[in-house]
Amino acid sequence: MAVKTAAEYIESVKALNPKVYVAGKRVENMLENPTTLSVIRATAKVYDLAHDPKYKEIMVPASHLTGEPINRNLHVARSNYDLDMRAEMALLTSQKLGTCNYRCVGCDTLNALAASTWEMDKEYGTEYNTRLNNFIKWAQANDLACSGAITDPKGDRFKRPSEQDDPDMHLRVVEKRDDGIVVRGAKVSQSGAIGAHETIVLPGGALKPGEEQFAVAFALPNGTPGITYICQYTPYTAEREAAESIEELGNPEFGQRETSTIVFDDVFIPWERVFLCGETKYCGRLVARFAKTHRMNCGGACKVGYADLIIGASKLASEYTGLQKVPHIQEKLIDMVRISETSHACAIAAAAKGVEEPVGSGVWMPDDLFGNVAKLNIAHGFWEIMKMAGDIAGGGVVTMPSERDLENPEIGPYIKKYFKSAAPAEQRLRVIKFLQNWVAGLHGAGTWHGAGSPQAQRVALQFLTDWDAKKQLAKDLAHIKD
Numbered sequence: 247m248a249v250k251t252a253a254e255y256i257e258s259v260k261a262l263n264p265k266v267y268v269a270g271k272r273v274e275n276m277l278e279n280p281t282t283l284s285v286i287r288a289t290a291k292v293y294d295l296a297h298d299p300k301y302k303e304i305m306v307p308a309s310h311l312t313g314e315p316i317n318r319n320l321h322v323a324r325s326n327y328d329l330d331m332r333a334e335m336a337l338l339t340s341q342k343l344g345t346c347n348y349r350c351v352g353c354d355t356l357n358a359l360a361a362s363t364w365e366m367d368k369e370y371g372t373e374y375n376t377r378l379n380n381f382i383k384w385a386q387a388n389d390l391a392c393s394g395a396i397t398d399p400k401g402d403r404f405k406r407p408s409e410q411d412d413p414d415m416h417l418r419v420v421e422k423r424d425d426g427i428v429v430r431g432a433k434v435s436q437s438g439a440i441g442a443h444e445t446i447v448l449p450g451g452a453l454k455p456g457e458e459q460f461a462v463a464f465a466l467p468n469g470t471p472g473i474t475y476i477c478q479y480t481p482y483t484a485e486r487e488a489a490e491s492i493e494e495l496g497n498p499e500f501g502q503r504e505t506s507t508i509v510f511d512d513v514f515i516p517w518e519r520v521f522l523c524g525e526t527k528y529c530g531r532l533v534a535r536f537a538k539t540h541r542m543n544c545g546g547a548c549k550v551g552y553a554d555l556i557i558g559a560s561k562l563a564s565e566y567t568g569l570q571k572v573p574h575i576q577e578k579l580i581d582m583v584r585i586s587e588t589s590h591a592c593a594i595a596a597a598a599k600g601v602e603e604p605v606g607s608g609v610w611m612p613d614d615l616f617g618n619v620a621k622l623n624i625a626h627g628f629w630e631i632m633k634m635a636g637d638i639a640g641g642g643v644v645t646m647p648s649e650r651d652l653e654n655p656e657i658g659p660y661i662k663k664y665f666k667s668a669a670p671a672e673q674r675l676r677v678i679k680f681l682q683n684w685v686a687g688l689h690g691a692g693t694w695h696g697a698g699s700p701q702a703q704r705v706a707l708q709f710l711t712d713w714d715a716k717k718q719l720a721k722d723l724a725h726i727k728d
């Protein structure tokens with residue numbers, strides 16, 4: 247079936263056998279470990295949304311390669327409408343999960359590759375685009391979850407890949423064979439890769455002649471020999487491990503944005519899965535295409551979905567404490583909406599102003615300037631939103647007792663008595679715990695760095711802004727003559 251159900255996805259996970267570690271221990275069954283299970287649950291929910299008639303338009307386009315209905319996470323944008331629906335999917339999945347759509351980065355890597363492989367084939371007569379389309383058709387037919395791997399460990403950030411003491415700081419080709427290539431290195435902060443069927447790997451950034459060994463893009467099945475996944479470990483992992491029931495957690499079913507470091511220890515990739523190998527000239531453009539697509543979706547839609555959850559919970563918290571009519575609370579809630587919808591508007595603009603790139607390829611890319619502004623604005627705005635949510639929630643957001651205390655026959659009555667306000671203690675504790683997950687959690691730094699740290703967007707805006715045109719406008723009105 248082309249559009250898998252959540253149950254079919256979970257069944258397919260049972261056949262995966264990745265080498266996964268959490269806190270130094272091998273995970274034998276991803277459906278039993280509480281952290282890896284949260285990734286599987288979240289990914290399953292994304293499959294589920296594609297079967298909800300309400301979200302069909304957003305989640306299920308027709309493949310441009312086969313005409314068949316497919317999950318949008320495997321779609322290559324062919325129009326401004328497609329870009330708009332792609333951003334809508336990011337918004338929807340964040341609203342429904344409160345964590346990553348773990349198929350999101352993979353989708354954006356496929357779009358960037360669709361544009362760049364087409365261009366490379368034209369210049370070099372390579373067959374990268376044909377290979378990519380074959381891969382996409384197969385992934386669509388089997389509705390495979392794809393994660394996206396771009397971020398290298400990078401070592402000394404001041405040195406180029408070729409200048410590092412250890413050349414493995416950027417993933418690289420160590421051998422070329424008749425039947426494929428062998429790669430070595432790692433990719434860090436990989437969202438949901440453990441639960442994806444495939445990982446799409448891109449180079450970490452622009453490269454120069456002489457750096458051909460680092461210029462490589464390919465698709466890699468989960469559990470390929472030589473691959474190890476080392477999961478992130480945070481206080482939230484420990485909390486989930488210690489929980490007696492997921493109901494006592496801030497985001498019970500779907501948890502945190504879980505990532506892993508993927509180690510590639512001399513991994514063989516057959517040629518039919520290689521989409522770039524040695525073409526340094528195209529790496530910068532490929533990564534820039536990924537970045538503009540991902541920044542539109544991540545900054546202007548995904549985080550807006552998170553903000554919707556925080557705003558909703560803050561409004562509830564104010565009602566539960568009887569403060570909903572207080573002017574400074576209302577003002578803060580409006581400010582939260584202002585910040586998040588400004589980024590949302592940038593995503594809509596990025597989609598509306600998107601163009602076919604490269605011309606003739608049939609691939610649509612969002613407007614670069616608006617995509618970058620969406621991400622930069624939300625990177626700053628998200629902290630502001632969380633600051634205001636923390637204010638409205640009160641100190642309890644970091645001092646609250648556990649929901650388990652409620653169930654204790656001796657102290658439960660105290661909790662019920664002293665945490666009751668305009669709403670029962672149970673509701674109040676639940677909404678505060680939900681907000682704690684955001685304002686005292688991992689999402690601030692996650693939003694700051696995900697899709698590239700803000701300095702990357704500032705550099706992009708420096709180049710994308712037509713400073714001369716702006717200066718001329720000022721000169722014209724002020725009657726300044728050179």
Ligand SMILES: Cc1cc2nc3c(=O)[nH]c(=O)nc-3n(C[C@H](O)[C@H](O)[C@H](O)COP(=O)(O)OP(=O)(O)OC[C@H]3O[C@@H](n4cnc5c(N)ncnc54)[C@H](O)[C@@H]3O)c2cc1C
Binds near residue numbers: 394400433503702
């Ligand atoms: C929650 C989350 C999910 C993620 N998911 C994915 C994923 O699925 N796939 C993926 O590939 N990546 C993913 N990432 C990685 C993300 O893209 C990176 O975190 C981001 O690009 C920053 O890289 P870094 O973490 O190595 O930080 P660094 O590059 O170390 O940045 C730290 C600081 O140093 C600055 N800096 C770095 N290098 C230089 C330089 N040369 N000159 C000047 N300043 C510099 C940066 O601007 C920043 O201020 C994820 C990250 C997070 C937080």
